[in-house]
Amino acid sequence: LPPCPCTYPTGLVYNDRVWDPLNRHHYRWREISLQSERVDIYRPGAAYCIRSLSVVPKMTLSSQQCCYDDRRRLLTRGWAAGTPALVSPEASVHLSRVTERLPWLACKGDFSRYHLQRPPDNRLNCSVNPSDEEYQRQVLLATNY
Numbered sequence: 551l552p553p554c555p556c557t558y559p560t561g562l563v564y565n566d567r568v569w570d571p572l573n574r575h576h577y578r579w580r581e582i583s584l585q586s587e588r589v590d591i592y593r594p595g596a597a598y599c600i601r602s603l604s605v606v607p608k609m610t611l612s613s614q615q616c617c618y619d620d621r622r623r624l625l626t627r628g629w630a631a632g633t634p635a636l637v638s639p640e641a642s643v644h645l646s647r648v649t650e651r652l653p654w655l656a657c658k659g660d661f662s663r664y665h666l667q668r669p670p671d672n673r674l675n676c677s678v679n680p681s682d683e684e685y686q687r688q689v690l691l692a693t694n695y
Contacts, residue, residue: 551602551634552577554616556624556676558598566603572673578603580640582615587639592654593617595630603640611645613638614671624676628688629661631670660692 552570559568559579567576582589582599589599596617604610615632617625625631637645657663680688 551610551612551614551671553673554614554624554632554671554676556674558618558622558624559600560622562600589617592651593630593632595619595628596625596632598622599632601635601638601640604638611637611641613640616671619679623679624672626670626672626676626679627665628680628685629659629692630680631661631665633665633668633670662689662692 552568552575553572555568562568562579562581566578566580568579569575570577579600580603582601587599589596593599597620599615599617601616602614604613613635615635617630617632619625619630635646636649639646653667654664
């Protein structure tokens with residue numbers, strides 16, 4: 551899977567290809583609609599989210615999800631951070647719900663438990679976001695739900 555870009559790629563509307571400096575390759579990405587993906591529920595606080603697309607159709611079932619704050623900075627941790635998906639909705643909507651949403655629901659929305667198995671991507675060593683103070687607040691709220 552491609553790494554998450556450190557800043558939201560604003561040109562996705564015109565060009566879905568984003569350069570990956572680690573793999574030295576262009577990857578295709580799609581803007582995720584806040585309503586259809588229910589990012590407001592599963593990634594509360596994210597202003598923007600994107601998902602990687604297969605280079606060749608059906609090449610892989612998995613995808614990378616990356617979410618950004620209102621300043622277009624990658625969310626590297628916390629409840630709004632995107633995570634890799636074992637099965638992308640583009641590959642199978644049903645399997646995606648089973649492999650992505652059911653485990654999240656089993657964790658009762660506690661992202662700290664979910665992220666143990668599906669850690670957010672930060673292979674490009676982007677700035678940590680949110681701040682330590684905000685992250686600790688989110689952990690406290692999530693674990694005491």
